[in-house]
Amino acid sequence: xxxxxxxxxxxxxxxxxxxxxxxxxxxxxxxxxxxxxxxxxxxxxxxxxxxxxxxxxxxxxxxxxxxxxxxxxxxxxxxxxxxxxxxxxxxxxxxxxxxxxxxxxxxxx
Amino acid sequence: xxxxxxxxxxxxxxxxxxxxxxxxxxxxxxxxxxxxxxxxxxxxxxxxxxxxxxxxxxxxxxxxxxxxxxxxxxxxxxxxxxxxxxxxxxxxxxxxxxxxxxxxxxxxxxxxxxxxxxxxxxxxxxxxxxxxxxxxxxxxxxxxxxxxxxxxxxxxxxxxxxxxxxxxxxxxxxxxxxxxxxxxxxxxxxxxxxx
Numbered sequence: 001x002x003x004x005x006x007x008x009x010x011x012x013x014x015x016x017x018x019x020x021x022x023x024x025x026x027x028x029x030x031x032x033x034x035x036x037x038x039x040x041x042x043x044x045x046x047x048x049x050x051x052x053x054x055x056x057x058x059x060x061x062x063x064x065x066x067x068x069x070x071x072x073x074x075x076x077x078x079x080x081x082x083x084x085x086x087x088x089x090x091x092x093x094x095x096x097x098x099x100x101x102x103x104x105x106x107x108x109x
Numbered sequence: 110x111x112x113x114x115x116x117x118x119x120x121x122x123x124x125x126x127x128x129x130x131x132x133x134x135x136x137x138x139x140x141x142x143x144x145x146x147x148x149x150x151x152x153x154x155x156x157x158x159x160x161x162x163x164x165x166x167x168x169x170x171x172x173x174x175x176x177x178x179x180x181x182x183x184x185x186x187x188x189x190x191x192x193x194x195x196x197x198x199x200x201x202x203x204x205x206x207x208x209x210x211x212x213x214x215x216x217x218x219x220x221x222x223x224x225x226x227x228x229x230x231x232x233x234x235x236x237x238x239x240x241x242x243x244x245x246x247x248x249x250x251x252x253x254x255x256x257x258x259x260x261x262x263x264x265x266x267x268x269x270x271x272x273x274x275x276x277x278x279x280x281x282x283x284x285x286x287x288x289x290x291x292x293x294x295x296x297x298x299x300x301x302x303x304x
Binding site: 014015016017019020021050052053055056057086087091092095102 | 215216218219222223226227229230241256259260263264267268
């Protein structure tokens with residue numbers, strides 16, 4: 001079963017960015033991503049087309065429990081970000097995932 | 110010879126009338142009492158001095174360890190990597206040359222955001238990760254300040270309708286934040302006591 005989280009539901013009106021740890025915690029709690037990861041095989045996260053940045057600070061808090069639960073490899077196998085705009089999330093996502101795992105293990109990179 | 114005389118213990122068993130006490134007896138007793146107090150005082154002072162010496166040695170040892178640790182922190186972490194800290198903030202200030210349009214369009218905004226986040230990532234690898242192994246709290250504090258700066262810069266560049274080609278607006282919304290964060294981090298490093 002696949003679950004879908006649409007980030008446009010959680011964006012601040014008028015804003016073109018997702019930044020900050022507080023916002024990350026808000027979206028984590030309201031999207032219920034921590035529960036979806038247990039009840040679904042895959043999670044697809046839809047990024048609005050006109051988004052210009054999703055900062056690692058936001059992603060770290062949004063994904064912290066999911067990454068810690070699945071580990072790096074399973075996270076990339078089970079959680080997908082769908083972006084159709086110009087912004088590409090890969091580098092920010094990698095920075096956030098590595099940072100979460102560094103929190104657990106000390107220096108990992 | 111009865112038992113008492115035989116063992117010459119009359120002095121102990123015979124009760125002495127209070128009126129038989131002479132001034133010299135009182136003086137003898139006072140001298141004994143003063144001698145006892147003196148002995149107690151000598152023991153107390155001796156023990157106090159030993160404890161004081163021990164505490165001073167322990168304090169000195171802690172000071173030496175802290176001093177060696179701080180010197181190592183300065184020699185092996187800060188001095189060789191300080192150039193990366195300066196580069197990070199100087200590179201961020203080049204945003205002034207990179208902002209070429211009074212209206213930042215989507216493409217330029219994504220490019221500038223990517224530049225900011227790439228600089229943050231380089232700063233972490235070249236500077237802050239070295240601190241992680243020495244002091245976790247200092248690492249977290251620096252990370253938090255850099256995150257706050259990059260989030261603010263990205264938000265100003267992406268969300269505001271400010272003309273950042275204007276020198277005053279750039280100074281207020283970009284340069285001030287960069288320099289403020291730099292000063293905060295330098296102050297954190299200077300005030301670090303090795304604990």
